[in-house]
Amino acid sequence: MRTYLSAACSAVLVVLLAVLVPVGALSAWVDLEIDNTDRYVDAVAPLADDPDVRNTVADLITDGAMRQLDAGPLQGAARSFLHRAVLSFTTTDAFRDAWTTANRTAHEAVTAALDGSTGEAVTIDLAPVTEQVKRNLEENGVPFADRVPVQHTDITLISADRADQLRQTFRLLRDGSVWPAVATVLLAALAVAGAWARGGGPGHRRSTTAALAALAWTGLGFALGALVLRAVVAVARGRVLSEVPGDETAGAAAVYDALTGSLRTTAWIVCAVGLVVAVVCAVLVRRRSGGGAAPAAGNPGAPAPTCDDGRAGEEWFP
Template sequence: MTPTAPAPDSHGGPAEDRPLTPEERAEYDRLRKSAAVRHRRLRYTGASLLLLLALLLSPVAVVSAWLANTISDQDRYVQTVAPLADDAAVQGAVTDRLTNRVVSNVDVGAITDALQRALQQADAPPVVVDRAEALEGPLKGALTSAVRSVVSKVVTSDQFETVWTEANRRAQAAVVKVLTGEGAGAVQASGDMIVLDLGTLTDELKARLVDAGFEKASVIPEVDKQIPLLQVEKLNQAQDAMRLLNVLGAWLPVAVLVLAALAVWAAPAHRVWLLATAVGLFVMMLLLLVALAVARRIYLDSVPPAALPPDAAAAVYDTLVRFLRQSARTLLVLSVVTALAAYLYGPGRGARGVRRTATRATGAAGRSLERLGMRTGSTGRWLDGHRAWTTGVVIGAGALALLLWNYPTPGVVALVLGVVVLVLVVLGVLAAAPGDTARAGRRPTRTG
């Protein structure tokens, strides 16, 4: 329809529409184009701000969700700390510390002095009496070796793992103690030091040592059951930040997801913006993994070797953050899959080639089914006519499965991707094998 404009009549009122003049049409097109450009710029600006905010918050959302899950989910917490009971470096640190404390409560010098007095009273030769003092070192070494043997058997036994797991299950509030300063448990904050309290475990060790004949083990001081893990300056400020992350843990990931979805929806080019979102998420998760590596180095430097050996400190850090690393790697894989899907749905030559190859392959498989007498009939015709709709449903179902999956891993992402691709291939083959009737309806009939 040709744009028209009202023309005033002799009384100033509107008259019948008349065609636009060339000058008016040019001005109309110019204004319309300018308005469209301003609208697109506004959409791009809004989408850019939403996407930038979502990407900046994504690492914080991952960390806060990890903290919230570790604190609130008892099974997740126990699953996090359980491997420490089997770690050789941690077992060695616990064995050394408990052995040293037991031996330190035995006065080996008093024993050698008593032996020396007994020898003097028995009129032993002076050379024998004088050499009695030299027995202090060998006696202490033998005592240390004997105590270490008993402690090591307890620490490396299945009983230690059971006691460790049950103690941490009963003391789930320990992590709350570290992050918020509230409650009590095996992991505690003392001043600016985060310590591991082995009180619930050393009671069993003391009983085993007493049964083995080391009565001094029953007087291990309470304070000596704590193993320093990490010294943090301004721990109160860190705890405030952790409490804030704990509060946001349930909602911040949802907010990031909503912001990213709004950014893709608001952008004029949805596919391109989805690709940009996937690339941005990939970069942010890489930065998070780098930050965790840097934090590991800072952590190891902050723990004095006298308090905790470097290998044990590394085991503690790697065990506690392993699920956080797993979440970051899962999002890395998911971002790669999303970017690949966004590219394959684009107009690029490579994407067209992949789609063309997939169509030919499913078509050939469908024709093979037809030749074998396996025709899909009306179902195949319906699938062939609704390919876009069925593809969207299958991809949406895969995305929903990942959202509902508890703690997905990179393997889970690969599994869901494989199932989605397999279902799409099967639907493509079924759509290509409706039968001879449908094939004849799509092809012109040849006459002899």
């Protein structure tokens, strides 16, 4: 009966950790990265060198400019020339600076949109980039450069409909801050400490065995929670990008992957560490409880190893 109760408690612990690990990671991510301007900018700044982002920016700026230009029979040639000029500009340091400026300016708008009213999409405004592009083209004598309008040209990250579905979750994660992650660690510590205390406390072999068993289940729970987190990030990516306009999908995907990179890394690290802890502790528990041990050499009738309280071969890892 005691073994079944232990198994039930272990199962409950694993389930709780499988829920708390992803919730804690997401809440901490919103608090420490999405709500922090410097960390947000640091995450997306390297995308200035990403080919998908550069092509998306060039397409959007060119399309916006051509809607305001009338080059007559040279419209097609003018568009091609302007697109090449803009794409060439995206390889410069000036573009990298403009991209960083645009994202620093956009950060407040992004978090406000996720925390704001319904009907608002989450976007990055490329106006600072367009302004720098226009200045660069004018300095290089590119035809029609002076007629390029500096207007709000956006990369859509999350559509208005999808943002409406995510806002409540985002607010809950923001309110949670780092506390769900703290609660996860405390739960794991209490589970191990409780098992150790039930085993008899200091000086008892059973206490160490019970603590190792609880630690094994805790490691398994963390590993499972990390896999759940990785799945959540992947599913959310597919749903978010499914409603982004086709010509902006590649750029939005690059931004999404950059912002969630820390979550994916955390998931794999926690999963690996959790599995290692679970396996090592399980092996130690089996050895300490005498599971599978052979009789002593030269004494075939010797009894199985016993715990301190005399109960032969009782396993604390059900």
